[in-house]
Amino acid sequence: MNTGRSIDPSPPAPLWNDCPNCSFIAWCTPANLTAHQVRQFGDRLEHRRLRKHHEYLHRIGAALISLYVINSGFLRTSITDDEGREQITGFSMPGDLVGMEAIATGRYQCDTIALEDSSVCGIAFADFQKLNRDIPALQHHFHRALGSEIARDHSMMMMLGAMCAEERVASFLLNLSQRFAARGCSATLFHLPMTRQDIGNYLGLEMETVSRAFSHLASSRLIAIHGKDVEIISVERLQQTIRNRE
């Protein structure tokens, strides 16, 4: 890759050797920070914290320390109420910002757990607030992220409140598809890192119902499933599954 020409100036050189292509820095790119601001930002970050499969990133009730952006791996976020009911509120993949719900109370309201070996970059929330004030573009970008999370939650309510089982499953697959595509991965062939139980909990359905919905979509040849590997055979017809209301 390297041509050996050592006179080559700095731009492409990674700023943090331990974290090339740092996910938190990548998260900031839409904010169009200057080189100085990027450095200022990156110096505050805690790069590449590793989490093993089943390890917690944070737990309900813990004091808010950091916000995280996922570097690699898949995480699962859930809330648990007084009676022990659990509800998965989201699955996060590389590039996603995690921990936003904690800024209201200063304590995490969710458990976030690794669905596979993962790494994240974190920033102390206090540092982040300070940078937000100094860098208006960053503040704006952060507000956009918070707003997106609210908008995402609203679509989720729509799904839970107004869709039948098969529509929810189709909409779940299409959502993953889009997010994989946005990250340069295949939109039609991917691996589900979570169990059917997790999917069911997330969609407000029982595991068996999810399984049956998969089987039915597969028998209609809209998708193909081999365990946790999914192929979307026809995005259009999968979308129609959701569209075709009366």
Next chain:
Amino acid sequence: MNTGRSIDPSPPAPLWNDCPNCSFIAWCTPANLTAHQVRQFGDRLEHRRLRKHHEYLHRIGAALISLYVINSGFLRTSITDDEGREQITGFSMPGDLVGMEAIATGRYQCDTIALEDSSVCGIAFADFQKLNRDIPALQHHFHRALGSEIARDHSMMMMLGAMCAEERVASFLLNLSQRFAARGCSATLFHLPMTRQDIGNYLGLEMETVSRAFSHLASSRLIAIHGKDVEIISVERLQQTIRNRE
């Protein structure tokens, strides 16, 4: 009210004659702004915009102009998808901040409509962003509000994904009860400004199911209903309705 003593200094005098006890200023109080900051803030506000019953505060797709705090009245916020499915995402009452989901895209993602004659105070979002940068306490308070909205949406997902019909209705009533109490109104005797249809849509249930749940809770003497007026007879037993799982 005025004693006539013109030497009397300013503190208790309302800063905006057209909007005494302005709801947006009230919303800011937890941020502990200085008198100067309050004035700076209030000067940017658009006070007391009136909305009649059934009038829109904003519509899906409109450019984000202002954030609003409700002065009086009740509003209903809903999203509508491509297929025309509607989902009510919240009911707002005096003191609530409205419009947060729009900051992601710069366009409102929701319709917000008055359930009764209402008044709101608004601030241009650009002005608000500027003030946020100048006043760290305000920024922090705004972040808290965004975080609270996210946390609220998550509990809503829990309700939609993990509770049966009667639990949802009980939890809906208890939520209203708490919010009325927080505003100094009765926690046990209040008026429902929305239709059964609206409640059903919000809770992911049919109107008939809501009505049956009300009737059942009433026959168990946990609540009493006379049309849109509700009395919670036993808060504890209503909470148990939600608690008693397995």
Next chain:
DNA sequence: CGCAGCGTTGAGTAACCTCAATTAATGTGG
């Protein structure tokens, strides 16, 4: 008064859940 919209109630049905049996995948210790 009569209409229109909202709310309640009943009967029948469809969607999803529960329980159970079976198979597939995953992990573990020898």
Next chain:
DNA sequence: CCACATTAATTGAGGTTACTCAACGCTGCG
């Protein structure tokens, strides 16, 4: 690396919850 144990996923049968459709009562308004 295999045998075994464990967990995950599929599929079937039957039950329950909430939906659908319909009739009727209530309330408010022209």
